[in-house]
Amino acid sequence: MYGATVDLFGSYALILALVCASYAVAAGIAAIAGRKVLLTRSAYQASLAACVLITLATASLVFLFLTDNFSVAYVANHSSRDQHLFYKFAALWSGQEGSLLFWSWLLAVYVFFVLWTNRNKHPELMPYVGVVLACVQLFFLILNVFVANPFQVLGTVAADGSRQVVTQPDGRGLNPLLQYPEMVIHPPALYLGYVGFTVPFAFALAALLGRYPGEKWIHITRRWTMIAWGFQSLGILLGAHWAYAVLGWGGYWGWDPVENASLLPWLTGTAFLHSVMMQEKRGMMKVWNVWLVFITFLLCILGTMLTRSGVVSSVHAFAQSDVGHWFLGFLLLTLVLCTWAYLKNRDYLKSENQLDSLVSRESSFLFNNLVLLAACFAVLWGTLFPVISEAVQGTKISVGPPFFNKVTIPIGLFLLFLTGVGPLLAWRKTSLESLRRNFGWPLAVGLLTGAVAYPLGLRDFYALVCFVLSVFVALTIVLEFVRGARVIRARTGMGFLRAVEHLTMRNTRRYGGYIVHFGIVLIFIGLAGAAFNQDKQMEMTPGTSMELGRYTILLQTFTQRPGPNYIAERATIEVLRDGKSVMLLYPERRRYNPSGMTGTMVSIYSTLREDLYVVYAGPSPETGQPVIHAYVNPLVKWIWLGGVVLVLGTGIALLPNRQPVLALRTTAEPARQPVLQPVPAARPQDAHD
C-alpha cells in the first residue's frame, strides 16, 4: 500500500514547510534591517515554497481519505468505507487536526496569490507584508506539526520498543450531523473569511511598521478585504441554513458561542469596509481603521480559540484540547506587537480633517462604526460572560438568547436605518433640500406600509419598525438606480435596463455596495418574520391530521427505508393549504452505520410567504406512534434570497469599473452625433469612488 508512504510524505512536507516559513520570517526581518534586496527575494521564495509544501501535505491527507487508509488516526476517526466520496473529501475539515491543516492551506493559497500578484510592486511595503504573513503561517504550521498533527498513525509499541502500525478494518464514520451537502461548502466559505482577514491585517501592520506613506495599503487590500468579507458572510449564512435544515429545532440562529465567534469578525470587518472610505476620501479615522483591522484579525483568532479550547461550552465546539493555550499565546503576542507598532509610529496616523456636521456622510459612517462595534462588544461580552463572571464573582453565569436579542435587535434596526440614509448623505454637510429630495418619498411610502400593516394585525413593535425601515431603505436604493439610469438614458438613448447595467458597471463599488445593502434589507425582512413563528407537536397515527396556521398536516404512512449507510424511519405527510393538497413531505430519522448515531432529516415546504417545517420527533414512548412537530416560520426564505443578493453585490463590487460610455463609435457604426462627452456621474459629490 502507498498509505504508509503517503502519510510520511505529508508529515515531511509539513516539516519542510515549517522550515521554509521560519526561514521566510528570519530572512525577511534580516532583509528589512539590512536593506538587502537579494535576501528579500530569498524570503519571498521561501514563502512560496512553504505554500506549495502545505498544498502537497493537504493533498496527501485527501489522498489518505479517498483511499480509505484507516491506519491514520484522523482518517479512521472521520471516515468509513461506505461514506459517500463527497463526504470522504469533506471529512478533511471535520475535526481538529484536519481543519487546522485546512486553515493552513487556505492561508497558503491567499499568501501565494498576494505575494505573486504584488511580486514587482510596492518594494518598500512588500517585505514587511511578507514577514507578517510568514509569521501567521509559521504559527499554524507549528500547530500542524507539533500540536495537532493530522498524519498520526494508529500504532502499538512492541516489546522491543519498535512501533507497529495498526490498520483498522473500517473507520468510525463522519458525524451524521455533518453528512449534509452544505457541510462541503459551509466550512470552506467561513474559513476563507476567517483566513482572508489575515491579508488586510498584514498590510495594515506592514504599513504601520514601515511608515508606508498615504492610503495605498487600503487601496491594495480593498479587494482582499471584500473577498474575505464576502466569504465570511456566505459562511455565516450557510451555517445558519445548515442549522435550520439539519438540526431540527425550527430556527437558524441560537446565539451559540461558535455562531457568535463567526459573527464577531464579521461585525468589525463590516465596520472596517465602511470606515476605510473616510480615510480614502477625507484622510480621517486612520488610527481607527488600523485598529479595526487589527481587532478583526484578533477576533478571528479568538473565535478559533473559543471553539477549540473548551473555554466556553458550546454544542458543537471541538473537544477540549491544549490547542487553546497556543491560540491564547498567539493572540497575546499579536496584541502586544500591534500595540507596540502603534505606540512607536502613531504620529504617522494623524488625521487630516475634522468632522463637520451631524448630518453628513462622515457622521453616518461614524455612527455605523459605533453601533457595529457596540454590537460586537455586546456579543463578545455575552459569549465570554461565564468566563468573566467566574473571574470576578467566582460563579459561572451564562446569558442566553434573550440577552443577545435584547441588545442586537435595536442595534440591527438602527444599522438598517443607516443603510438607507448613509449612502445618500453628502460629504461634510447635507442640505435640507437634498434630504427632502432623497428621502421624502421612501419615507412616506415606508410609513404608509406601517400604517396599513398595523391594522392588519402586525402588532409586534420591532417587526413593524423593521418592515417600515425595510421598505424605506429598499426604495432609497431603487431610486438611486432609477435616477442614475435616467441620466444615462437621457444622454445616450439606450434602454432603461441597459442604462442600469451601465450605471452599475461604471462604478461597481458604489452600485455593488447598494446591491449588498439590498441583500441586507431582504435578510432583515426574513429575520423580522420570526416574530410570527408558530409551532405545534402532536402524536399522530396514519390517517390523522393536525391544523397549524393555514395548513392541514395529514400523516399518510409511516415506514422504514434503508439508505446507503443508514436506516431511516420515514413519515409521509400530505400538506393541505386552505383545503387543497399542495405537497408531500418526508421527514425522517436516520440511524447511521457504523456509529449508531441518529440524525433528523427535516422536511420543509418553503414559499416566499412562509416555511412549513416538519420534524419527525421519534416514536411516542407509550404508543410507539410517530410524534410530529410542525413549525410555520414566516419569511425565512427571504434570508436565503438576501444572502444570494449580498454575495452577488459583493461580486459586482469586486469588478473593475467599466470606462464611462464614450460616444466615439467604431468606424463600422457611423456616429449619429459627431462628438459626445463622457457621461458624468449622476451626482459626483456623492460618489463613493
Added chain:
Amino acid sequence: MDGAPEGEAVKQRKGKFLLAGTVILGTTAWLGWVGVTESKTYYYTIAELKTLSGAQAQRRLRVGGDVQPGSIERLRGRVDFVLEQDGHTLPVSYVGQNPLPDTFVDRAQALVEGRLAPDGRFLADHVQAKCASKYEAVPNPSTTTSSSVSSPAGSSSSGQPE
C-alpha cells in the same frame, strides 16, 4: 477627531457628536443590563447543587454531566434521565417543548438548563448534548482525536431566533 480644536464651533460640534455617541452607547448598555438580569443562568456542578439553599436554589441554573447509560426514560410530556458528574448523580426531567437533540444518547455530555424542584429533581427546559461516546475510548494510543462539528451551525437545543 484627533486634531487640535479650532475654536468654539469645533467644540460645539464635538459636543454634539459626544452626546449622540453617549446616547447610543448608553442605550445599548442599558439594554444589555436588562438582558443580563432577565436571562442569566448560574452554572453549578452537581455536587455544588446539593449544597444550595434558599434564594440560590430558586435561580435559573445550568448543570453539566454525562447521561447515565440506560437512564433515559421517555414518558408522556417529559423525558427523565440521570446526569452523572464526578461520582454525583442528579435526576432530571426534561419538560421543554422542543425535541431532544439527536446527540442526546447514553453517555453523551449534556448541559441542562432550568430550575431545581423542591424534591431535588431538576426540571430542565433546555438540553444541549454533545455526543462523546462516539469519539472516545478508542484503542488509539497515538492521538486523542475527538470532535463534533467543526463550524458554526445552530444550537441543537432550542433557542429563539431574532
